Amino acid sequence: MIEALLQAILEQVDQPKKDLEHNLRALLNEAVTKMDLVSREELERQQTALNSANQKLIALQEQVKTLETLLQK
Incomplete structure (x- = not known):
């Protein structure tokens, strides 16, 4: 009888833990x-x-510099 009561208590404690984990x-x-x-x-x-x-x-940018150099000549 005590074993069944203990098991029932453990089941009751376990459910809020599962609910909390699910909600988190x-x-x-x-x-x-x-x-x-x-x-x-x-x-x-x-x-x-x-x-x-x-x-x-x-x-x-290198192409632009090359073209600028060519235009300045």
């Missing part, structure tokens, strides 16, 4: 969604695109 997970998911975060893969893709754009910009 939902709250954290909502908070992360509102933060407008990006994934590591997206960040790396954007860094690659930025590096590529910077290289093209440097090449174009």
Whole structure:
């Protein structure tokens, strides 16, 4: 009888823990969604695109300098 009572008490204690965990997970998911975060893969893709754009910009700047030099002659 004591064993059954103890088991019933443990089950009653365990349920609020599960409810709290569920509510915390939902709250954290909502908070992360509102933060407008990006994934590591997206960040790396954007860094690659930025590096590529910077290289093209440097090449174009060199072309402009070359053309300016030619025009001054």
